[in-house]
Amino acid sequence: MLDNINIMRMTSEHINDVMIVEHLSFKIPWSKNAFAEEVAKNKFARYFVAGIGGKIIGYAGMWKIFDEGHITNIAVHPEFRGSGVGGLLLEALLSAADDEGILSITLEVRRSNIIAQRLYSKYGFIIEGSRKGYYSDNGEDAVIMWKR
Structure with missing residues (x-):
């Protein structure tokens, strides 16, 4: 199935x-x-979509700030x-990061x-901290992960 999925830069x-994916994925959607x-x-934003048969089934985004990247969101249709x-989208972000000198x-x-x-974790991210009460919908903590 992955052979039929196209990863491309997100456009308007x-x-x-x-x-559609956003509303199916998050309690408080963007x-x-x-x-x-x-x-x-946003000149710092790098966004990709995953498509199959003309249908968008996922997306991923990252901000480039100097030599660091901050993944803003990754979502896949249920x-x-x-x-x-999700792995293909993450690979697209990591490839873009590599191409742009993100360390x-x-x-x-x-x-x-x-x-x-x-x-x-499969792609080399490790837990380095947490943010208490980060999510406004239920006060859940966030885990902070880094890939260096």
Whole structure:
């Protein structure tokens, strides 16, 4: 199945489809305007989408700040979770980071999201801290992970 998935840079044309994945993935989703700003105006943003048969099934984003990257979000449509799409998107971010001279990358992930933590660990991220009460929907702590 992964052979049929295309990873490409996110454009404004992808945003409506990205919003479907966003609403299926997060209790407090980003707004359509937030994604439009990221893609069109944020010179620090690097966003990718995963598509299959013309349908967007996932996306991932990162900010480049000097020689560091901050992964803002990765989401996969529920029907495609566990199929390797998240890994392909993470690989796209890591490849972009490498191409742009990013030396270390960080992210926050819910303490309860063990599946995501395992994915990040598989790609060399390690837990280096936490943010107490980071998530506003339920006050859950975030785990801070770094790949250096």
